[in-house]
Amino acid sequence: MKYVDEFRNADLARAVSAEISALAEPGRHYKIMEVCGGHTHTIYRHGIKDLLPDQVELVHGPGCPVCVLPMGRVDEGISIAERPEVIFTCFGDMMRVPGSRGNLLEVKAEGADIRMVYSPLDALRIARENPDREVVFYAIGFETTAPSTALTLQRAKKEDIENFTVFCNHVTIVPPVRALLDSPDLRLDAFIGPGHVSTVIGCRPYEFMPADYGKPCVVAGFEPLDLMQSILMLMRQLDEGRCEVENQYGRAVLWEGNLQALKAMSEVFELRPYFEWRGLGFIAQSALKLSASYADFDAELRYSTPGVRVADPKACQCGEVLKGVLKPPECKVFGTACTPERPLGALMVSSEGACAAYYNFGRKSFEKVEIGSRR
Amino acid sequence: MSEGREQRVLEELERNRRRPPKFTAQRIDMSHGAGGKATHKLIEGLLLPAFDNPVLAPLSDAAMLPFGDAHIAMSTDSYVVRPLVFPGGSIGELAVNGTVNDLAVSGATPLALSAALIVEEGLTTEALTHEIEAMAAAARNAVVSIATGDTKVVERGKADGLYITTTGVGVADPELNLSAAAVRPGDKILCSGTLGDHGAAILIARGDLELEAEVLSDTRPLTPLVRALKETAGSGLRFMRDPTRGGVGTVLNELARDSEYGVVLWEDRLPIRDVVHGACEILGIDPIYVANEGKLLAVVAPEMADAALEALRGVEGGEEAEIIGEVREEPERMVLMHTRFGGTRMIDMLVGDPLPRIC
Numbered sequence: 138m139k140y141v142d143e144f145r146n147a148d149l150a151r152a153v154s155a156e157i158s159a160l161a162e163p164g165r166h167y168k169i170m171e172v173c174g175g176h177t178h179t180i181y182r183h184g185i186k187d188l189l190p191d192q193v194e195l196v197h198g199p200g201c202p203v204c205v206l207p208m209g210r211v212d213e214g215i216s217i218a219e220r221p222e223v224i225f226t227c228f229g230d231m232m233r234v235p236g237s238r239g240n241l242l243e244v245k246a247e248g249a250d251i252r253m254v255y256s257p258l259d260a261l262r263i264a265r266e267n268p269d270r271e272v273v274f275y276a277i278g279f280e281t282t283a284p285s286t287a288l289t290l291q292r293a294k295k296e297d298i299e300n301f302t303v304f305c306n307h308v309t310i311v312p313p314v315r316a317l318l319d320s321p322d323l324r325l326d327a328f329i330g331p332g333h334v335s336t337v338i339g340c341r342p343y344e345f346m347p348a349d350y351g352k353p354c355v356v357a358g359f360e361p362l363d364l365m366q367s368i369l370m371l372m373r374q375l376d377e378g379r380c381e382v383e384n385q386y387g388r389a390v391l392w393e394g395n396l397q398a399l400k401a402m403s404e405v406f407e408l409r410p411y412f413e414w415r416g417l418g419f420i421a422q423s424a425l426k427l428s429a430s431y432a433d434f435d436a437e438l439r440y441s442t443p444g445v446r447v448a449d450p451k452a453c454q455c456g457e458v459l460k461g462v463l464k465p466p467e468c469k470v471f472g473t474a475c476t477p478e479r480p481l482g483a484l485m486v487s488s489e490g491a492c493a494a495y496y497n498f499g500r501k502s503f504e505k506v507e508i509g510s511r512r
Numbered sequence: 513m514s515e516g517r518e519q520r521v522l523e524e525l526e527r528n529r530r531r532p533p534k535f536t537a538q539r540i541d542m543s544h545g546a547g548g549k550a551t552h553k554l555i556e557g558l559l560l561p562a563f564d565n566p567v568l569a570p571l572s573d574a575a576m577l578p579f580g581d582a583h584i585a586m587s588t589d590s591y592v593v594r595p596l597v598f599p600g601g602s603i604g605e606l607a608v609n610g611t612v613n614d615l616a617v618s619g620a621t622p623l624a625l626s627a628a629l630i631v632e633e634g635l636t637t638e639a640l641t642h643e644i645e646a647m648a649a650a651a652r653n654a655v656v657s658i659a660t661g662d663t664k665v666v667e668r669g670k671a672d673g674l675y676i677t678t679t680g681v682g683v684a685d686p687e688l689n690l691s692a693a694a695v696r697p698g699d700k701i702l703c704s705g706t707l708g709d710h711g712a713a714i715l716i717a718r719g720d721l722e723l724e725a726e727v728l729s730d731t732r733p734l735t736p737l738v739r740a741l742k743e744t745a746g747s748g749l750r751f752m753r754d755p756t757r758g759g760v761g762t763v764l765n766e767l768a769r770d771s772e773y774g775v776v777l778w779e780d781r782l783p784i785r786d787v788v789h790g791a792c793e794i795l796g797i798d799p800i801y802v803a804n805e806g807k808l809l810a811v812v813a814p815e816m817a818d819a820a821l822e823a824l825r826g827v828e829g830g831e832e833a834e835i836i837g838e839v840r841e842e843p844e845r846m847v848l849m850h851t852r853f854g855g856t857r858m859i860d861m862l863v864g865d866p867l868p869r870i871c
Contacts, residue, residue, distance in 0.1 A: 147854040184855020246541035361853045466521040499522050
């Protein structure tokens with residue numbers, strides 16, 4: 138298929154793989170974190186791990202927006218969805234994210250009017266079509282999806298649609314990465330920067346990573362060759378002793394980002410003083426809420442959600458697994474209190490989370506798979 | 513970490529995995545109908561223990577009832593699909609072909625079907641007539657009779673226009689021994705054609721996604737394909753399934769689990785239409801989990817595989833058949849795929865389906 142097959146070419150992949158291997162110093166172990174959940178998906182789907190030398194290990198980062206939502210925020214969404222006057226709208230992948238007493242799919246089965254949408258504009262359309270109901274959009278995602286929420290809210294304000302509100306759970310990518318970098322026991326050498334987020338925020342926000350922490354970062358696209366090339370670019374930096382932000386995803390990411398999208402976001406949102414992340418705890422200025430001029434559209438104000446914090450069990454050690462200090466089975470609750478069916482921590486929520494993958498496939502989720510000859 | 517501890521954790525997980533599942537949900541939600549892990553829990557945790565009997569226990573596509581020296585095959589399926597008419601077919605055609613196919617892949621020759629219709633108040637006679645005629649045509653085409661039936665009407669809002677349940681009986685072929693237990697390492701996995709056509713056609717026909725693409729459902733009776741396989745592979749034919757809800761990924765996971773062998777796929781051998789591939793890329797879904805309604809997966813002894821492939825390709829609906837993988841000793845109970853990109857990937861069973869109901 139055009140514009141896809143070019144980026145999945147096995148011959149090119151082998152060539153890049155050989156270059157990466159040639160740059161790996163004997164006896165040195167390289168830990169590279171891909172921050173973004175979309176990259177994790179590409180790595181699994183195409184088997185990129187098998188194309189890397191044993192010394193180069195990919196560590197899956199905190200960038201899956203549904204996985205990092207804490208139980209309390211899911212519970213609050215559910216409490217809004219259960220109100221009889223509300224049509225609750227959300228993306229499909231939010232439906233299975235567990236709160237402390239179930240997920241949205243289960244609440245829908247109990248009778249709540251929950252509808253899956255593919256865009257916040259669909260939620261706004263539902264509000265127009267149902268003037269006697271209250272339509273709430275459960276906004277999730279990093280800076281990737283925040284602009285579409287912002288544009289939807291601008292339109293709602295312009296059209297004066299009163300029965301539409303947003304339960305805002307947008308998060309920002311830089312603070313959790315900084316929190317990881319701040320921890321003294323971090324064992325990572327370099328970072329693959331998120332591609333979709335960077336189409337909005339550009340590359341400049343990552344400059345602190347080399348400047349303050351001495352870690353190289355390459356912003357990468359989502360096809361498997363994009364990732365291979367990004368790993369090669371990082372290996373070259375490490376080999377040459379360079380440490381900087383580079384942009385591999387030049388066909389989509391501008392260094393300065395998307396100024397129009399950033400402008401819409403700055404009009405509609407403001408930073409929260411702090412926000413809780415599943416398995417990572419509270420991180421300062423890591424999430425967005427609606428600005429004062431959009432207060433009328435803020436579901437948190439209209440429904441005065443209690444803001445109850447549901448504590449992550451103390452034993453949950455997602456942070457340690459993310460930092461590369463622990464392997465999933467070393468976590469105290471792995472496979473007992475925390476399973477893919479009833480996840481506690483972020484890394485068990487998505488099937489591509491490090492813990493869920495280990496749960497399903499055991500050691501094979503880490504190791505290269507030897508399955509004999511190709512044919 | 514200590515090897516000992518990791519080993520203990522892995523062993524505990526394996527013990528849990530082999531335990532019969534418990535059904536603990538408080539209510540039925542949509543994931544229980546998606547054909548993945550939640551559906552398995554419902555069936556194996558609630559239905560199987562309650563109905564407990566040796567005919568049901570193998571949970572195959574059709575039950576085999578001993579009758580004198582022979583076996584009668586019996587299968588049932590309900591059809592709920594929106595929209596009722598979609599590119600390439602409609603619910604009536606699906607309801608006949610689906611049950612015929614469950615019998616056919618069990619190695620049986622379909623004889624007769626029952627048809628139970630649940631009709632929603634307000635359905636136009638034109639729409640109902642269209643489906644009745646579609647059922648009649650599909651039955652003629654598959655050479656089965658619709659021998660008995662029932663109709664019920666429910667109030668407006670209680671059904672999506674029309675639900676159909678068909679039950680079929682057929683005569684099992686005494687020469688065949690089809691089961692996951694008959695599968696051996698080295699056996700080849702054949703697929704009769706392109707993957708995901710039906711599911712993609714339904715998703716696009718719903719219009720929620722505002723995608724415009726020409727994808728037709730692949731609904732068709734598999735009886736001619738099965739006949740061709742039986743004639744060429746004979747006792748080398750070990751296992752057959754039609755990968756409907758949950759797709760090829762789900763069927764092969766069931767095969768790996770039940771046979772206790774590994775299944776290896778080659779991504780570059782998977783027949784997938786460009787337009788289906790494109791639609792799946794845009795939607796973020798994987799064609800390997802998308803439903804088919806006219807495709808056959810067969811496990812065939814290695815020495816018969818090439819002849820079986822040629823036989824499939826010679827039958828209408830099998831022109832694009834491929835050998836897509838094989839059975840291996842290791843890794844047991846898992847499905848792996850050699851990716852086109854040059855790596856390997858685990859193919860897990862789907863947990864639940866976030867997409868709207870598709871069949």
